[in-house]
Amino acid sequence: MLANNSFSLETDGYSFLYRLVDIFIIITTFVIAALSYGIEFSQDYFTLIISTLLIYAYLSESMQLYRSWRVGKFSKMILLLSCIVSLTFMCLSAILFIFKLGDSFSRVVIVGWFFSAFILLISWRVVTKVIKSNRRKSGRNNQDIAIIGLTKSGHQLYDEIEQHFELGFRFAGFYDDRQPDRMTGLPINLLEGNIDKAIDLAKAGRIQKLYICLPMVAEKRIAEIIKKTGDTTVDVFIIPDFMLKNLMQARIGSVGSIDTISVFESPLNGMKHFYKRTFDIIFSAVAIIALSPLLIAISIAIMLNSKGAVIFKQDRYGLDGRKIKVWKFRSMTVVENASVVTQATKGDARITSVGRFLRRTSLDELPQFFNVLFGDMSVVGPRPHAVAHNEEYRSLVSYYMLRHKVVPGITGWAQINGWRGETDTLDKMEKRVEFDLAYIRNWSLMWDFKIVFMTIFKGFVGKNAY
Known part of the structure; x- marks a missing residue:
C-alpha cells in the first residue's frame, strides 16, 4: 500500500480557501468603503475591482503567497503579504495616473479600501495561525517525520522541531547504523533503530517526511539511502553539515534555522x-x-x-x-x-x-x-x-x-x-x-x-x- 500522506493547511483545498477568503475581503472592504462615503456603484468601479483582483492574484501567485508555510516563518508570510498589497496599490495608482483616470474615482475611498483590506488580510491570518497552533498543540494536523543520522546536525534539527510546535511535525525517532559508543554526547534514548527500519516506515506510509542528517562526505551511503527511498512517496530532505546557499544550485528549504535540501519533492509548486x-x-x-x-x-x-x-x-x-x-x-x-x-x-x-x-x-x-x-x-x-x-x-x-x-x-x-x-x-x-x-x-x-x-x-x- 502506498502512503496516504497528510497535507498542510495551506495546500490543496485549503490553498483554495485562502484565495477565496482574500477575494471576499477585497470585495467586501471596497463595498463598505464606497457605502461609507456615499459613492454610487458604477461600471467604472466594477472595472476597478476586477483590475485590482487580477493584479493581486497575479502578484500572489508569482510570489507564492499561497504555498505551504508549514516550514516557513509566519513573519515572512506577513511581510510578503504586505509587499503584495503595497505593489497592488502602486500598480493600480500607476494605471490610473498613466491613463488619466484619477478624477473618475474617489481617492478617499481607494485609500480607505486598501488600508482596511490590508488590516483584514493580516488579521484573518493571525486568527487562523492561533487556531492552527492550538490544533497542533492537541496533536491534530501533524506530519510524522524521521531523522536518519544521530549526528550534531540531526540533534540540532530535533531541537528546532521540539521548540517550534507550530511547524506541525511529530517526531518518529532517530535512525542510525552506528554503534551507540560512537554517539557520545547525543540523546541515544531517542534512537529507534537502524536506517533500514526508517526506510521500511517510509514504504509503509507511517512517516511523511524523512531528513537525512549524515555528513556530506558519506556520499555513497546517502546515495544508497536516496535510491531506496525512491521506492516510496515520502518527501526526502538532506540536512547539510555546512551552509550551501552560496555553493550550489539547489532547492533550499529550512526548518527554523536549519537548512535542508529538497531531494524528492514535486516540481510543480507555486x-x-x-x-x-x-x-x-x-x-x-x-x-x-x-x-x-x-x-x-x-x-x-x-x-x-x-x-x-x-x-x-x-x-x-x-x-x-x-x-x-x-x-x-x-x-x-x-x-x-x-x-x-x-x-x-x-x-x-x-x-x-x-x-x-x-x-x-x-x-x-x-x-x-x-x-x-x-x-x-x-x-x-x-x-x-x-x-x-x-x-x-x-x-x-x-x-x-x-x-x-x-x-x-x-x-x-x-x-x-x-x-x-x-x-x-x-x-x-x-x-x-x-x-x-x-x-x-x-x-x-x-x-x-x-x-x-x-x-x-x-x-x-x-x-x-x-
Whole structure:
C-alpha cells in the first residue's frame, strides 16, 4: 500500500480557501468603503475591482503567497503579504495616473479600501495561525517525520522541531547504523533503530517526511539511502553539515534555522501549479463540451456491442500515491480491478470488437477528461498504471515511484515517444519511466502544449496499443 500522506493547511483545498477568503475581503472592504462615503456603484468601479483582483492574484501567485508555510516563518508570510498589497496599490495608482483616470474615482475611498483590506488580510491570518497552533498543540494536523543520522546536525534539527510546535511535525525517532559508543554526547534514548527500519516506515506510509542528517562526505551511503527511498512517496530532505546557499544550485528549504535540501519533492509548486491547473480546467472543460457528441456515440456503440457498464472505473495511484478512480470506456467483456490485473495483449479474446477500435485509437481514454476536471488527473503527465502493476514494478525499476510526485495525465512524453500500451518486458517499463522522469524534471507549460499537439498526430495510435 502506498502512503496516504497528510497535507498542510495551506495546500490543496485549503490553498483554495485562502484565495477565496482574500477575494471576499477585497470585495467586501471596497463595498463598505464606497457605502461609507456615499459613492454610487458604477461600471467604472466594477472595472476597478476586477483590475485590482487580477493584479493581486497575479502578484500572489508569482510570489507564492499561497504555498505551504508549514516550514516557513509566519513573519515572512506577513511581510510578503504586505509587499503584495503595497505593489497592488502602486500598480493600480500607476494605471490610473498613466491613463488619466484619477478624477473618475474617489481617492478617499481607494485609500480607505486598501488600508482596511490590508488590516483584514493580516488579521484573518493571525486568527487562523492561533487556531492552527492550538490544533497542533492537541496533536491534530501533524506530519510524522524521521531523522536518519544521530549526528550534531540531526540533534540540532530535533531541537528546532521540539521548540517550534507550530511547524506541525511529530517526531518518529532517530535512525542510525552506528554503534551507540560512537554517539557520545547525543540523546541515544531517542534512537529507534537502524536506517533500514526508517526506510521500511517510509514504504509503509507511517512517516511523511524523512531528513537525512549524515555528513556530506558519506556520499555513497546517502546515495544508497536516496535510491531506496525512491521506492516510496515520502518527501526526502538532506540536512547539510555546512551552509550551501552560496555553493550550489539547489532547492533550499529550512526548518527554523536549519537548512535542508529538497531531494524528492514535486516540481510543480507555486505559480507552476497555478498555470498547469488553470490549463487543465480550461482544456478539459472545452474538450468535454466539444467531444460530447462523440462521447454519446461511443456510449451507444458500447451498449449495443456487449453487456455491461459503459464506463469502467479502475483503481490507480495518483499524486503522492493516493488512490484515485480512473474513468475509461469499457473495452473488455471483463472488469478487472483486483490485486492481479492481466495486461491486454495482441489478439486478446477479452476485448470486444468496439473495444478493440477504442483502444487502438485511445478513444477509450476520453472519459478521463472528467478526471482532469475534478483534479485527480492532468491533461499531460505520467500515465497512471493499475495498482497491481505499480506494486509489481516499484521494486524492479529504480525511482519508479517518483512518477507520483506529479498528477498523472491522459497523455505524456512517454506515450508520444512510443512507450504506450503493453509493457511485457522490464526494459519497456524502464524506458517509460525514463521518459516520465525526464518530463517531470524539465516541465514547462510550453512543453505541455507541445505534447498535446504531438498527441493529436502521433499519440492516439501505436504499435503497442491493443
